[in-house]
Amino acid sequence: MNRRELLKNLSICVPGIAFRNQIQASGLLSDHFGETMSTGPFAASWESLSAYKTPEWFRNAKFGIWAHWGPQCAPEEGDWYAREMYVEGSGQYKAHIKKYGHPSKFGFKDIIPTWKADQWNPEELLALYKKAGARYFMALANHHDNFDLYNSRYQKNWNAIKIGPQKDLIGGWEKAARSQGLYFGVSVHAAHAWSWYETAQRADKSGSFAGIPYDGKLSKPDGKGLWWEGLDPQELYEQRHALSENSLDESMINKQWNWGNGVSVPSKAYCEKFFNRTVDLINAYNPDMVYFDDTALPLWPISDAGLRIAAHMYNRSIKKNGKLEAVIFGKILDETQRKCMVWDIERGQSNNIEPLPWQTDTCIGNWHYNRSVYENRRYKSAKTVIHILADVVSKNGNLLLSVPVRGNGSIDELEYAIVEEIGEWMAINSEAIYDSRPWVVFGEGPQMETAAPLSRQGFNEGKGVLFTSSDIRFTQKKNDIYAIVMEWPENGQVTIKSMKRGAAGINKEISSVTLLGSSQQLTFSRDDNGLQVTLPENRRKISYGLTLKIS
Missing domain, CATH: 2.60.40.1180 (Golgi alpha-mannosidase II)
Structure with missing residues (x-):
């Protein structure tokens, strides 16, 4: 590979360790990636990570609760709001226009400062969740909307300290979880912002705003005289790139989730920023668990960033605890990858006793708070949750249950009653749940x-x-x-x-x-x-x- 070819490839993510080593050998890339990685027995490869063993604390805990809460909860219109509000004719597009105005004039960036989280009481919520029987707690650290909910050193202009609540939300969740004796985790979803936000590059095809671009391509100079003057929307939207193939087809986001099928390939700078943001999060808040909303690890196979993050977290855990106590979750894993982390199944269950520990994650409503679910009483009942819990635990799994949090930081009275009833069942029956293992048949x-x-x-x-x-x-x-x-x-x-x-x-x-x-x-x-x-x-x-x- 000549120098010109190497420089061309440096414009996209490093697709693997062998290629990274090849570039390093050329002298065009240093070993420094920003954050310092912990050293230890784990290296950034699937082969090395396959020596992972799920810690006993996680196998024994069985039940956790998740606050899947961020600025997309402010409109109270459900999940993927920051993407779907830019899909002309969608329910969230219509709700956005009614509440905020047209997305060419008022985009998702403009929703963030309206989100105040003024009724957020993490201590009260975590006490409730512990009483319900949760042994661990997961907090959303960022979503596909690319907004960090902690004191982020790398997303320093688009985080909850700088804009919106002006609070360290992850810091507050961590403190409350630790005070209740709960294991603490963070969920990280931002790796996909690159392609997920592509809808923000569009414009209406009909009506009075036809052809007028949404705000997804705005940049720092466009903010002169506006509330976001001095801020670069591209640090949030990351849309300085051509659209993925068939980007107008709404189903393509799922088909391209594994960074294939014609997806627009992220830049190396994007991948390394994600790496540093996530390592910074791990170093600053010491989570016991990291949930990645990715096929396997973030940005794989176009980058080894996720492999490096996993190796760092495992090595750091060994240094901190004297043994490996960390848990990382992945979604669609092959046989080798299932040895490297805990397999997570979204809104579903295995139909067999799994040989390795695993987890179901589900929600009593929408992932992001949806007012209509509350108004129409469409939450999962406590009975349904207990049925899922019993089924999952019988098959060597854990249950992570999301209880949607309103934009203001509270949960509604229907959710509160459901959580309380789960606690009533657990107070009588948890002996069959905690510390248990599967029988010969599930x-x-x-x-x-x-x-x-x-x-x-x-x-x-x-x-x-x-x-x-x-x-x-x-x-x-x-x-x-x-x-x-x-x-x-x-x-x-x-x-x-x-x-x-x-x-x-x-x-x-x-x-x-x-x-x-x-x-x-x-x-x-x-x-x-x-x-x-x-x-x-x-x-x-x-x-x-x-x-x-x-x-």
Whole structure:
């Protein structure tokens, strides 16, 4: 490769370690990338990262809560607002015009200073979440909107200290989580701002604003005399580039998510800025977990930035804790990559007991707060959440549950009631959840027969039949097996077919069966049809997810 070819390739991201080493050998690229990386046993390669072992604390925690909260919550119009507001004719485009004006005059950058988070009380929320049974907490550090919610040294003009709330939101979340004894994580989504914001380069095709560009191509000189004078919108929008192939096709953003299929390739400067922003976040706030909303690691395979971040976080954790306690999440992972981090399934569940720990992330509403979900009472119920939790844990997984936060920093009364009811169930039944491991089978019942396969990074949630009293999920701990019966049977009788006489996984006689929350010994018998258990006559207030402890 000659000097001209090397310089040309330096204009795009470094696509891998071998290429990076080749460039370094040429003398055209130094080893310095801004932030200092921790050294240790992990290197920035999939092979090295495959030595990762999921820490026991995460395997034992089972349940976490997520605040997927940022400036896109201010309009209270749901997820991906900062992209969809630039899609002519979309619901969010129409809502934006009604509330703020046309996106050629009032863009997403202009929403940010209206977002004050004036009712945000992280201590109160984290106390509620701990009472609900959460063992860890995740806070949004940035979304695809590219706005950092912490004291960012690299996104220093477009962050929550500088504009909007003028508060260190990640710092506040971390302090509150630590005070409640919860493990703390951050979610990082900004790697995709490059292509995600391409809608902001468009213009209306019809109407009185036809042909007038939206604000996605504005630059620093355009702000003279305006509130954002001195700021460069391109540091937020990152649209100094040609559109991806078929960019006007709304489905292409998903097809190009893995940085292929004609996506516009980010510049090297963009990739290194993302690397430094994320390492700065890790160094400043010491998260136990980092959730990446990427196919595998951020910017892979066009850059090794994500590999370097992962190696840094793992090595840093070893130095800090004396052993590896860090967790990183990825979405669509091959066999090697699943060894390198924890596999996360979005809005869906595996249909098997997974050999490695994994996580489901889901939300009781929209990821970003949506007022219509509240007004139409379309939240997931506490019962649905508990059914998901039991199903996931029975398959060696954890549940990360997002509770949407309003633009002002509060949660509404319907959400509050749901979280409280989850806590009521956990107060009685969490013995079957925390520190547990899968049994020989994860469950039984008709729901298993209609479970939908995974689609992309998940999205099979709620596609099967509803759980019934015949659906049971199992966990185990020491000499005890827990059978979580999804609904209270009308006749008061539970038959567990998987525990029939001679069934695998029960090597000794069953000595007792109790219902968690009660010391009463239940009447039971066991034959070739299964284990039959007679429940107490009085049905409980929370009658779903009743847990039998079988010793």
